[in-house]
Amino acid sequence: MNLKKQFMEGLLTQNPVLVQVLGMCSTMAITTSFFNGLGMGVAVIVILTLSNVIIAAIRKIIPNKIRIAMFIVVIAGFVTCVDLLIQAFVPDLASSLGVFIPLIVVNCIILGRAESFSYKNGVAASFFDGIFQGIGYTVVLLIMCIIRELLGAGTFGGGILGPDAKGIQIIPSQFPAGMLTLPVGGFLVLGCLIAAMQWALSRPKKNKEESK
Amino acid sequence: MDQIYQLLAIMLGAILANNFIFSQFLGICPFLGVSKKVDTAVGMGIAVTFVMGLASAVCFLVNNYVLIPLGLGYMQTVAFILVIASLVQFIEMFLQKSMPSLYTALGVYLPLITTNCAVLGVVLLNVQNNYNFISSVVYGITGGLGFLLAIVLFASIRERLVFADYPKCWDGFPIALVTAGLMALAFMGFSGLKIW
Numbered sequence: 001m002n003l004k005k006q007f008m009e010g011l012l013t014q015n016p017v018l019v020q021v022l023g024m025c026s027t028m029a030i031t032t033s034f035f036n037g038l039g040m041g042v043a044v045i046v047i048l049t050l051s052n053v054i055i056a057a058i059r060k061i062i063p064n065k066i067r068i069a070m071f072i073v074v075i076a077g078f079v080t081c082v083d084l085l086i087q088a089f090v091p092d093l094a095s096s097l098g099v100f101i102p103l104i105v106v107n108c109i110i111l112g113r114a115e116s117f118s119y120k121n122g123v124a125a126s127f128f129d130g131i132f133q134g135i136g137y138t139v140v141l142l143i144m145c146i147i148r149e150l151l152g153a154g155t156f157g158g159g160i161l162g163p164d165a166k167g168i169q170i171i172p173s174q175f176p177a178g179m180l181t182l183p184v185g186g187f188l189v190l191g192c193l194i195a196a197m198q199w200a201l202s203r204p205k206k207n208k209e210e211s212k
Numbered sequence: 213m214d215q216i217y218q219l220l221a222i223m224l225g226a227i228l229a230n231n232f233i234f235s236q237f238l239g240i241c242p243f244l245g246v247s248k249k250v251d252t253a254v255g256m257g258i259a260v261t262f263v264m265g266l267a268s269a270v271c272f273l274v275n276n277y278v279l280i281p282l283g284l285g286y287m288q289t290v291a292f293i294l295v296i297a298s299l300v301q302f303i304e305m306f307l308q309k310s311m312p313s314l315y316t317a318l319g320v321y322l323p324l325i326t327t328n329c330a331v332l333g334v335v336l337l338n339v340q341n342n343y344n345f346i347s348s349v350v351y352g353i354t355g356g357l358g359f360l361l362a363i364v365l366f367a368s369i370r371e372r373l374v375f376a377d378y379p380k381c382w383d384g385f386p387i388a389l390v391t392a393g394l395m396a397l398a399f400m401g402f403s404g405l406k407i408w
Contacts, residue, residue: 021244021385022241024237024240024241025237025238025239025240026237028240029237068297068323069294069297072293072294072297072326072327073290073293076289076290076294077290080286080287080289083289098340099333099336099340102288102289102332102336103238103329103332103333103336105293106293106327108241108327179397182400183234183235183236183237183396183400184393184394184396184397184400185393187389187390187396188389188390191382191385191387191388191389191393192386192390194385194389195382195387196381198381198382198386199381202381
């Protein structure tokens, strides 16, 4: 068990959003306030972990040809559970995320991890893989939320204190670029983040080459 | 007459003002993945349009005549994804037998449509908006046409991006995302088109 390696992979070197570029739709669509990002992140961590564990447990009896369909059924089952739980206990979150909660079914991160990791590895390893990849996804969501909320609306932590709470005003409301809270901002901020990640990941290699 | 106005509003909204890619963020993965060449982009767009229209029709029937009478509304997500997966499988077999040239042109992208969130998204939005059968099908097809428009425009820009000179760390997805962002900005202009 190399938990540390898996953790670093989930968070940095194999980050699901910034490096594997999976699950873009939800990443850009719902990162308009801190509350949305956190809710979506937690939902994905739960679903990813549970579906990874189940798929790893039944991987030996799944016929190879229909494995994708089996994965989707397992994932859809958990997504339905989480969807119903969110509607029951956090209705504000359900109404602000809308159609994107059931759409976690087709979030490529979960299907991608099922195909590339839990179909080939044991239950325990898949469990931790689910948690770490989920955390990697959540961290990126939160970074996007904070950037878009701060520069787009000038606030921080909108929706944490209450359903209609605006968050703390940090930049006076006449200055922020409202464009960033619109769909355009999602594309631009994610583009900048991936560029920064590619730059950061390519740097250590260069240093090593130079030292040789 | 009202019905016609409503359909027209749905069409304009789905193609331009509320384009699936640029304002609803549905179907971004194939949009970024299959847009390196205009030819494949056109093929993907047409396949997605076809599946979206068909899925809207079938899922409407399944939802209204099977799930709701049986009180299984909470099984929507599972039922819809199964319908979509089997539809895609069926289309794949049909094309393989009757139109082999189109089948080879679409190649690996055909099975990937199952996990295209625009398809599941349009079905769920149909239910959420309480569309009737005709509106659902029209919304599905025009949503697909909006996807086709977006992916073809984007692919033709990306073909020219090869010659552009930008910092190396922006290579690949980042520059594509920024390009898509600027296109989204252009499409925002259509949001003034409100006839409803």
